[in-house]
Amino acid sequence: MTTKPATDTAPATIAARSARVIRAASARLMRIPAQQTARTAMATNFRVPGTADPSVRLRRLAGVTTWAATLGFGGLVLALRIIVGLLTTIATWYLAVMFTLGLIGIACTVGAFASIHRRHLPWALLGGATAAELACFVVTLG
Numbered sequence: 001m002t003t004k005p006a007t008d009t010a011p012a013t014i015a016a017r018s019a020r021v022i023r024a025a026s027a028r029l030m031r032i033p034a035q036q037t038a039r040t041a042m043a044t045n046f047r048v049p050g051t052a053d054p055s056v057r058l059r060r061l062a063g064v065t066t067w068a069a070t071l072g073f074g075g076l077v078l079a080l081r082i083i084v085g086l087l088t089t090i091a092t093w094y095l096a097v098m099f100t101l102g103l104i105g106i107a108c109t110v111g112a113f114a115s116i117h118r119r120h121l122p123w124a125l126l127g128g129a130t131a132a133e134l135a136c137f138v139v140t141l142g
Contacts, residue, residue: 053117054117056116056117060116060122061116064112064113064116064122064126067112067126067130068109068112068113068126068129071105071109071126071129071130071133074133074137075102075105075133078098078102078133078136078137078140081140082095082098094139097136097139098136098139098140101132101133101135101136101139102132102136104128104129104132105128105129105130105132105133105136106129108125108126108128108129108132109125109126109129111125112125112126112129
């Protein structure tokens, strides 16, 4: 007759205990009013549409997609400049600025697609992404 070593049940016990700790911590975070307000605002403005939601007007979807594609092609031009700079000489501050502004632009563009059901929010976010990309061009040309 063989007996199971005690170490076979230990990982399951540790996993169960970890899951309980994580659930308790997230329950405590749900009670913080500022975080609950932020979570509610994010869920209202940025969400994946469900089957019960009305369909998006194709004109709006085409507009957001065209604007985002234009920003993407401009970003490719900037990325080409960065690649050439990496192969030659480039200032480290330039890379940090381009990276930061690029992340801001990408976040705004993703937010525009996530808020496609809202009336004005996608356009405001794409405007922010355009401002970030224009700032990248100013830094590159300046």
